[in-house]
Amino acid sequence: MRFLTVSQLNTYLRDLLDADDLLNDVWVEGEVSSFNRHFSGHCYFTLKEGDAQIGAVMWKSVAARMATLPANGDAVLAHGRVAFYEVRGQVQLYVDTLRPAGIGVLQAQFERLKERLAAEGLFDQSRKRPLPSLPRRIGIVTSPTGAALQDMLNILRRRYPLAEVIFAPCQVQGAGAVDTIIEALYALYETDVDVIIVARGGGAAEDLWTFNDERLARAVFASPVPVVSGVGHETDTTLIDFVADVRAPTPSAAAELVSPDMTELIDDIRQLRNRLDAAMTQRLTGARDEVSHLNRRLALCSPERRIRRDRQYIDDLIRRATIMLERRIALAHAHLDGVRGRLQALSPLATLDRGYAVVQSTTGALITDASLVAPDDCIEVTVRRGSFRARVK
Amino acid sequence: MSANEPVPGEEYETLYIRLQQIVEQLETGDLPLARALALYEEGVATAEACQRLLDQAALRVRNLMGDQSPAAAEADV
CATH class of the missing domain: 2.40.50.140 (Nucleic acid-binding proteins)
Structure with missing residues (x-):
């Protein structure tokens, strides 16, 4: 004792x-x-x-x-x-x-605030912005000491190391946390980030209450770039989730949402590369087709073909000329025969046959009138067979 | 805050968009052959540059409040 x-x-x-x-x-x-x-x-x-x-x-x-x-x-x-x-x-x-x-009081207050902000348009779907497909700079607002930050950095490192992370540290719980988060947000608004993640790991509902603050909701609403909220666990919903452009269930999920997957990017490049090759192959095939088509047309108008055609034409001409010539010769023969017949009919030799004689002067002039001769004129007498000279008495 | 130095993501985005344009242009198919060949060569080089950027990328972390925090220290490792 x-x-x-x-x-x-x-x-x-x-x-x-x-x-x-x-x-x-x-x-x-x-x-x-x-x-x-x-x-x-x-x-x-x-x-x-x-x-x-x-x-x-x-x-x-x-x-x-x-x-x-x-x-x-x-x-x-x-x-x-x-x-x-x-x-x-x-x-x-x-x-x-x-x-x-008390669930009742707290919840009732929260619902009232939510309704008021909804009526103001802070949650409108129409103002939700799509996330950039290839973010260059990613802003992160979270506690520098929490596991959430390392989880997010690990995911970004694995999925999309092309990005630069701009980290704005803040307190995520306790008195004054809201102010530090708002400060961190506005510090990021001054940078050229493409997207911002506001994150906090899981915790008791009281700890997450920071993210139900009206001023914080308005600060997120004022963001010039899309904001992704990743607060608590899947089942937790805070005010910031309604204002954010995209709500992620956890910080890790937020990191995944803002980052394209490297393996998909590599696939993408490979696909583009394949399309590139296919398009070029097709273009070359097209060119080859064009050439062979032209080649065919060229063959159609080659001089060889022309010569062949001309030669045929010449042969044809010769053939026609021959026929023509032969016909002309035959015609000439026929004509000659006719003339010969008529000549024969007119010939005085036929009259001489019947005993008549042709009397001509020594100069060859026909003597058809007795007055044309005088005695002792020498005349030439032609009979059917031969001729002789005679003296007029 | 440091000046806006280019980040790999920026370069990648530019190259990626160019590659897409090249492929689409080639696929429309009514280009003169010389132009198509030039585009194709540029496309191959661009695809390789994209691939190289993806292969060599390492996440960069900048702390707005200075580099004393654990996050920045960790990021340097």
């Missing part, structure tokens, strides 16, 4: 609680009561649930970050650490994050 002073006991209790991991990082759900904001700015209240209660402290700095302070009766979800307050001998919850709690 030990004897302790009160302060020894309280110090012991304080150390005991401080050494406990669970108590140093815990979410507590309960109802606010006895809320009191001290003039110093610090807030003191009690969290109740059924018959149980615990004192809670929210420092001024935490309270200052809250849009509205909780009111008595509010169901809240408080994050912080549980410690022993020696002065009063009380166990207290030191709150660093306070949110409306």
